[in-house]
């Protein structure tokens with residue numbers, strides 16, 4: 001990987017913040033956008049912006065073709081069997097809510113659904129709302145202080161009453177890569193459906209969804225060098241067929257009369273209204289860009305980066321890392337004894353360094369560690385060891401100023 005050549009693809013990486021070169025280490029929040037994706041957005045609005053799927057004119061056909069080609073690129077990237085198992089959404093939060101809404105008609109009082117202790121709020125709150133609607137019971141798969149799920153406790157929680165299991169592939173707050181193959185297999189053994197939140201995994205590793213045999217998998221384009229406001233829900237056809245539509249409107253219908261409406265086939269049943277046409281097309285371009293570099297090369301490079309960053313940060317006295325799983329990627333959450341993470345983040349920003357501080361929409365994790373939040377540095381393939389050195393020096397300076 002020619003990092004300097006790659007970095008030139010990202011115009012934003014050459015800007016300054018507070019008079020210093022930007023060091024962007026908040027990739028778990030959103031990734032940056034290469035010129036190729038920016039050009040894809042511009043060329044859509046320059047050349048073939050039109051509404052899709054029903055137009056009789058050339059522009060509409062060009063836009064429709066580009067949008068459906070993007071769907072096929074997503075299908076190929078995640079090794080999905082059928083293109084209609086790819087549902088365009090506005091992102092992971094929308095995708096999870098679509099499934100949670102659909103299960104309202106499939107769950108009954110006393111059914112049990114399991115969620116891991118290290119979830120993002122978007123993979124907790126929709127399921128709590130589902131339990132309120134149905135009388136189902138939410139149970140939590142515990143984690144240990146390393147930030148790894150307690151798999152014996154997970155297996156003990158499974159029963160004939162378990163109907164669903166939800167877990168992130170990678171924790172956005174800890175970087176833990178969860179043993180989803182084992183989770184999927186054990187859940188299927190009791191007949192439970194599994195939704196894996198892939199938001200933090202898909203940017204950093206290949207996810208082969210047929211090999212995983214997962215029932216639902218969610219992805220946000222803005223974490224994968226794509227635009228915000230677009231993502232996908234993958235669902236096995238057998239499950240998507242069982243779920244009722246999420247939103248009513250145009251596109252998702254076959255026939256409408258005031259007496260009765262029949263719904264469109266997959267994927268359109270779940271794609272009501274005018275979608276983020278340009279976003280979907282640009283998501284396809286982002287996948288082209290990532291695959292040009294290669295997901296394996298990206299994963300290997302980022303593994304080396306996080307090992308270097310961990311080693312350098314741990315050399316700072318009083319610094320504690322949260323999330324020390326044997327198998328982790330792309331995220332380092334840390335605090336310095338006696339200093340509030342927000343204060344560290346503020347000083348780092350003055351030095352041009354962008355990190356995230358707070359609970360990272362994972363308050364149960366912070367409660368588990370009994371901390372208000374962390375400083376989270378999150379890496380991508382366009383970051384460098386030199387940028388990590390700037391981060392480390394910045395943390396040392398913040399410690400000196402605040403201790």
Ligand SMILES: Cc1ncc(COP(=O)(O)O)c(CN[C@@H]2CONC2=O)c1O
Pocket residue numbers: 028029030090091092093094120122123168170171172173197199200220231356360361
């Ligand atoms: C694991 C995980 N699941 C779901 C989401 C929600 O994704 P959307 O916002 O695209 O629907 C995020 C977002 N990550 C947050 C966003 O900012 N910082 C984070 O860690 C996430 O990291």
